[in-house]
Amino acid sequence: MTGAQILIECLKREGVEVMFGYPGGSVLPIFDKLYDADIKFILTRHEQGAAHAADGYARATGKVGVCLATSGPGATNLVTGIANAYMDSIAMVAITGQVKTHLIGNDAFQEADVTGVTRPITKHNYLVKDAKDLATIVRQAFYIASTGRPGPVLIDIPVDVQQQDIEFIWPEETKIRGYNPTLFGHPGQIKKAAKLIAQSKKPILYAGGGVISAGGYNELKELAEKIQTPVTMTLMGLGGFPGTHELSLGMLGMHGTAYANHAIMESDLIIAVGARFDDRVTGRLDHFAPNAKIIHIDIDPASISKNVKVDVPIVGDVKNALGQLLEEIKTTPHTSDWLKTIESWKKKHPLTYKDDVKIKPQYVIEQIYEATGGEAIITTEVGQNQMWSCQWYKYTNPRTFISSGGLGTMGFGFPAAMGAKLGCPDKTVFDIAGDGSIQMNIQELATCVCNKINVKVAILNNGYLGMVRQWQELFYKKRYSHTCITGPDFVKLAESYGAAGIRVTKKEEVRPAIEKALSTDNTVFIDFHIDPEENVYPMVPAGEAINRMIGGMA
Ligand SMILES: Cc1ncc(C[n+]2csc(CCOP(=O)(O)OP(=O)(O)O)c2C)c(N)n1
């Protein structure tokens, strides 16, 4: 078999059903084999779209997302998508073509040192120098991407290796020396954690994306109910615990709820589960949760005590470790006073906005929530649109909220929605977008229409790079330097691609437009002309303690 045939055969054996990508000279042998392979191939209109679509597919399904690009510019166009997956620990395999082995290092046409470029943004990467290593490398790549703390793995394959003829041997086993993720928590640490929990009076569960990637949703819910402890989630953790549950505090951090931020600051015990104490969550570190002991469950030992020193580290798979903890806990803490205090904060300081005749973005999202019965997969772009989507849609199931957390990549949401829809064709998929962000990968409209990928895009059109404008308003004396942004006529643009477009300029048109989009068997752009200077509150100014919120409780 040729290297290209071996690659396709390995992808099939790894269970790959869909892949995203773009052709070019250095991947022609692979594309030739894809011509009659039974893998669905989605030709995007930009390689960045392919990487984000693979990422969205992975987040929605829990499978490995796969993308493919040619050498040089094709590969460098993947870079943002790979970095995005790396920051959010998403299982992805990115395959790139490379110039012929004897030309590597020669500044050959369309040569880029892609393994060099992606080294700091991949969990691992490979340059395949001989086709006889290819099968082993593909197996390892999928194994590394999907086990332990998931992440992107890149395989760079020179053209001559794709053409090389060799015997195909499928490696039955994958063993990688020095790579052995710890799956269960140390029993001694679990005991210590159970003891701390029993003694605490003001515990809080702080859940991150690890709950979702490990499939620990049921265990987290069981634990929260058993120990009657409130749960706050990071952006990546939304959907990891039902947002409608009475123990849910919603999201914490820079744009978190006032009660979540106060609860974590006042707590005497933080049980961190698959979360990494990101700076958007902790705010000013030396003021963070001064009275709390910390238990930290994470599969990645490197993320423990990285930002915040913890008292009881538990290295292990979140689902397993929560299961162990559930078994170990015999005495539950007395939290009724604590829950009462939090309940009063919730009542006094709920998330709010001033309703108006103008269309408020929060209102649009509430209407999307109601119209979809809370059952849609929501993807977002980055900025105010993203934060409002965290605040105003309640996610009750894992893998229903898909957003660029760590990297904050404008242009992520639309291609990610495509990937999610391909992975979950029976679900309604909505990209809640900003008018700036949507213009960063708007070319994927063609991909949607051509492949009948019916995603709905709600553009919260404020005529601004809204989140940056908000910072300029609050911290730069309203000097709106280059944040007023124009766009095309989104309705005409969608129509020109063969998609549908709806413009909404009045509040009473909001719900009917959403209903119309839902009943349209096509990709739909809804252009909501929202109040242009609406802000996201509460807000913790960068570098402040997280209970010092603008628009939160004093
Ligand atoms: C690729 C990229 N470039 C720049 C930024 C910085 N940035 C963060 S939010 C934002 C504004 C986004 O504007 P828009 O998509 O209209 O969303 P809004 O905040 O108005 O809802 C910018 C420029 C980014 N996050 N990503």
Ligand SMILES: [Mg+2]
């Ligand atoms: Mg905007």
